Amino acid sequence: MSRERTLSGEAPSPEEETDTEIIGRVLGGDVNAFEGLVNRYRSRVFGIVMKHVPADGTEDVAQETFLEAYRSLGSFSGRSSFGQWLSRIATRCCYHFWRERRGSPTVSVSSLSDNAEEWMDRVLSAGSQESFLKEAAKQEAAEVLTHALEKLSAADRMVLALVHLDGYSVQETADLLGWSTVSVKVRAHRSRRKLRKIIGDLLQERGG
Amino acid sequence: MNKQSHEVRKIEEALIHFHRHRLHSSIDRSWQARLMSRIAKEAGPCEAPTLNGNGMGRTVWRFALAASITTILLAGTLLFATQDLQYQVAELILDDSVGMDLAGSFMNL
Numbered sequence: 023m024s025r026e027r028t029l030s031g032e033a034p035s036p037e038e039e040t041d042t043e044i045i046g047r048v049l050g051g052d053v054n055a056f057e058g059l060v061n062r063y064r065s066r067v068f069g070i071v072m073k074h075v076p077a078d079g080t081e082d083v084a085q086e087t088f089l090e091a092y093r094s095l096g097s098f099s100g101r102s103s104f105g106q107w108l109s110r111i112a113t114r115c116c117y118h119f120w121r122e123r124r125g126s127p128t129v130s131v132s133s134l135s136d137n138a139e140e141w142m143d144r145v146l147s148a149g150s151q152e153s154f155l156k157e158a159a160k161q162e163a164a165e166v167l168t169h170a171l172e173k174l175s176a177a178d179r180m181v182l183a184l185v186h187l188d189g190y191s192v193q194e195t196a197d198l199l200g201w202s203t204v205s206v207k208v209r210a211h212r213s214r215r216k217l218r219k220i221i222g223d224l225l226q227e228r229g230g
Numbered sequence: 231m232n233k234q235s236h237e238v239r240k241i242e243e244a245l246i247h248f249h250r251h252r253l254h255s256s257i258d259r260s261w262q263a264r265l266m267s268r269i270a271k272e273a274g275p276c277e278a279p280t281l282n283g284n285g286m287g288r289t290v291w292r293f294a295l296a297a298s299i300t301t302i303l304l305a306g307t308l309l310f311a312t313q314d315l316q317y318q319v320a321e322l323i324l325d326d327s328v329g330m331d332l333a334g335s336f337m338n339l
Contacts, residue, residue, distance in 0.1 A: 053269060053270055053273045054266070054270075056266075056269060057262070057266055060262060060265060060266070061262075064257065064262070068254070068257055069254075072254040072255075073249065073252075073254075077255060080255075081257075081258060081261050084261070085261070085264070085265050085268065088265055088269070089265070089268060089269065089272065092269050092272070093272070142241055145240060145241060145244045146237055146240055146241070154240075154244065155247060157244065158243070158244035158245075158247040158248050159247065159248060159251055160248075163244060163245055163248035164248065164252070166241070166245060167245045167248060167249060170245070183249075186246065187245075187246055187249040187250070188249075188250070189250070217242065218238050218239075218242065221238045221241050221242055221245075222234060222238050224241075225234070225237055225238065225241070
């Protein structure tokens, strides 16, 4: 994000300030300046968090992301953009969310509802690409996806979501999670195989 | 590709499409106010994250304090222990002639 001072030499408005300038102000003691970064990157953080965390957890995880960014602001080196740095924090907060949730005894994997099973039937019987996409966009898909992902470990779930569902490359995923590319590649392959097995089981249950 | 495998791929494709195009709920208006209040609370009255990061700075200062206390304690212990040892050696040589004689008698054997 670039900025130029006005000809009259006036200080830039918050919208014109670069991320580095805002960070400098926060580090200099102006805590309220951090809100400028929140305004600028709120949508990006929510975009990541909403894709990876259920609705009841998005606000908390988004808050944790910005709090963690605030705490670590002094260690931001500027090698990558602030947005990329923040995306990494958001992704890791999502992973942390699932690690904690997997450990809690409240998680239960129930069977699919009739609606979700009917949705699978309609997807399989969709004749044209248009009707397939129409079915794929329906809300019943959320239940099937949630059901399948809940059976995976936190690490498998995050890698599967980033690589296969979001479409990030192995390198990008490794960078977001702070893991090695080999580890991501192995886990991506394994988690996809697991997802297919889960879908296969669901199809069999529905048939039986 | 058999029928089962084809069906699995089709459902998988539908789930990927759903994930990429799903609509998300809007952000609650009070969310940002709550966040800034938490940040203000975390920052304290006039504290901001330092260049090395808050946690790092605190750790360094804690380590420095612990290292100073340990050094003082070690120096004190060493001083007293050495004084005591020197005193014992001097006492043995100067005052304890009986003991020295006893040791000498053994050496003469």
